[in-house]
Amino acid sequence: MIKTFRDFAQAKQDSKTPKYQQLVNTLLVDIEKGNLQTGERLPSINEASEECYLSRDTVERAYSELHRLGVITSIFRKGYFISGKSAKTKTKIFFLVGKITENNKDIFNAFVNAAGKDVTVDIFTYNYKSENFRDTINNHLGNYHYYVIMPHLIDETDENIKCLKKISSERLIFLEQSMKAFENSTAHVLSNSEYEISSVMQQHIKHFKKYKTLNLVLTEEEYFDAELITGFRNFCESNNFNFQVLDGFQEEEVEAGNVYLTIDDIDLVAAIKSAQNQDLELGKDVGLISLNDSCYKEILAGGISIISSKPAEIGKMAADMIKGEKRQQVQVPMEMILRKSL
Structure with a gap:
């Protein structure tokens, strides 16, 4: 058969x-x-x-x-x-993200541009909820040639794994995060946050040495890989830096001699305002780094330094896999772009 x-x-x-x-x-x-x-x-x-x-x-x-x-x-x-004829339909791709964030938009736009004109890409969101995640996939099974999925904050429960296994492994691609049940059977383009965040900070260690304390500012509003915390801690401990992991920033004031790595742009703006209110100069009195870039961070407050997972590269690699019908498992290194704020 x-x-x-x-x-x-x-x-x-x-x-x-x-x-x-x-x-x-x-x-x-x-x-x-x-x-x-x-x-x-x-x-x-x-x-x-x-x-x-x-x-x-x-x-x-x-x-x-x-x-x-x-x-x-x-x-x-x-x-x-x-028969020898073709239905001449465009390749249809299902693209699933947790939310439409700046980072996810960069990945999606790069994917669409690299995929070409003979491809139709439909984007869906699940708001970081497992039930929405499963329903969205189930409601579109059989309608697409490929399924590109970013399973952020989706636990490896039996229900979620069973849902994903309804998609042929040849048609499934994970971006940014994978699942252990699919590590060896599906294509993926990932970033090893634990290793990469430590490595990229180590490459620019001289810029951190002028500060007394490094702070990682967490958020409940945006997705981030939990391995980011481990990598940040490893860098600080191996280089004898004082450090803190802060749970949000809205109620905090920046302190001179500190560096703040923010995940959520709301916290980034709050930190800039706090520094301005205290007449603290970014890059001299206090340091600021943002996770992932956007069009305005290059000019905001004279330029915000960023650590990026290279979203455009992730999107392009995924599209190239589909065009070349390849099933690869790729790790994308992070990069750090230095600007005035550090």
């Missing part, structure tokens, strides 16, 4: 897309990818019905739609075969 139908039986569940259309979409994807060749015989309606756990009417409707599109042909008493 053709692998396409076996995969369909295992993966296509819970979607709100009609079953016949799910089967149509699955076959179109495999035809376009070359997994089904011209002249290849499809299972009979009875065989496909049994293999995919679908009614005969559902399979017959799917085959009729494919015949209408010209991608399959029927021969009396012999069956259904892949």
Whole structure:
């Protein structure tokens, strides 16, 4: 039995897309990818019905739609075969993020630009909630050629893993964060936050030595990798820096002789205001670093130093994997851009 139908039986569940259309979409994807060749015989309606756990009417409707599109042909008493024609549909990509942050927008825009004109990319959000995460995936199973997912703040529960396993590993790409259950089976473009944050700060250690205390300002409003805390702590301890991990910043005032690494831009602005109110000069009396760049940080307060996970590179690499039909597992190094604030 053709692998396409076996995969369909295992993966296509819970979607709100009609079953016949799910089967149509699955076959179109495999035809376009070359997994089904011209002249290849499809299972009979009875065989496909049994293999995919679908009614005969559902399979017959799917085959009729494919015949209408010209991608399959029927021969009396012999069956259904892949024709030499193509449905000429664009490659459709499902792109799932927790929220539309500046960092995620940079990744998405770079991905779309690198993917090219023959690709349609639809972006969805799940607001960092597991139920929304699963519902969004389930509601769009079978509608896309590839699924690009950033599983931020999604725990590896049985429910979440079961949901993701409905997607063929050949069509799934993780960005920024992966899951242990998929480490060796799916493509991903990640950043090792624990190692990278320590490494990039070590490269610029001379700029930190003029300050007495380093502060990492956490947030509940934006996603961040928990390994960031470990990497920050490792850098400080290995270089004998005094350090603090602060839970938010709104009620705090910056202190002279301190460096603040902010994750949330709200905290960044609060720190700038606090420094200005105390006539503290950024880069001299107090240091400021922001996690990830944006168009305004280069000019804000004379220039804010940043540590970046290179979102544009992450997006481009993911698009290149799809265009080249590669299943790679890539680590992207962080970078630090020095500006006036440090």
